[in-house]
Amino acid sequence: MSALPPDLSAAIVASGYFPEFVEATLIPAIGDEEVVDSLVHHEATFDTNELRRHITVLVLTPTRFIVAHTDDGDQPGSHQALTTVESVSLRQIRSVALTQVAANPERFGRGRHGTTETWLVVNWGAVRRVEVEPATCGDPSCEADHGWTAQDLSDDLTVRMSAAADGPAAVGGLVRFASVVQRAAV
Template sequence: MPNRHGPALPAALTDEIRDCGYFPELIADAIARARGPEQVEGYLVHHEATFNRDEIQRHLSVLLLTPTRLLVGHTDENEAPGEPVQALTTTESVPLGRVGSVALSQVVSNPESYGTRRAKVVEAWLTIGWGTMRRIDLLPAQCDDPTCEADHGYTGDLANDDLTVRISAAADGEAKVNQLIEFSTQLQLATGITR
């Protein structure tokens, strides 16, 4: 795949983008442009299809780790009746020092046998926060008195989660789950180092 913006992407990353069959030249070019001359230290490609009435809409995310940044690329289809197909691609460059949290959640089958072949990670979630998006979950506040009818206001949580990627073995395969775990670990280590 030709690259017009800097050194070629690693062959394995280019192959994964191509295998998704979803505007591979556009996506590879956008990621290469955002990366510039920096070395690729890790990556994760996530292809997701969603159903909207009788249509399938595709979304592709590419996460790329460089020595100084996390690059996040998103590409979506944009179809309108009677119009040519369009794609919207966005790349965001996040300095590693701005990444405030990297959470890896794993769903393990047969956890009592962890460390053997019986136990498997069947689903993994990567949640990354860098302060662009915040979510507030509010609930009515309660007191310990079950007969109390007073208004105690609200209580809640403020979550810093700019991106969540969920990969399951059933939908994406065990190798893809392992790739998400490896990328998450790389990112946790990279953002934990004082620069």
């Protein structure tokens, strides 16, 4: 493959975040496979006195789920961008969860009332984390030791979009992409 599909390339260029570099890292990962669907999410965060940017590009092929993350580097005195591209066989995907949030659900679908936030969580077993915290009984005045609670979590990828930050079209795009991945990863 010498170039990305026009819609994927246009979305990467629209993000404005080193598009030539991002495309150059994706092309060899996709190879000669067909791009079934894709999603681009650009996220900017403020870290103390600086702006930090991050782009996630998700690509679905007939056999793989490709995840590319590009971030600003943190090398002192040098401006860098780093990309990691991970390729996951669709057979390895354990779960695909889509969470949708609706403000004013009683008016959902009427006027400007629709999905306001959405999360896509894809798990293929590469990352596991355990969150441990003190257990409580719910009584705010209780001073007894109730031990500990723990959660064993596996969430290799989480992408969150909101209508307020990313726009309603981006939220709809994440819902559409997640639905395609859910059907492909059975």
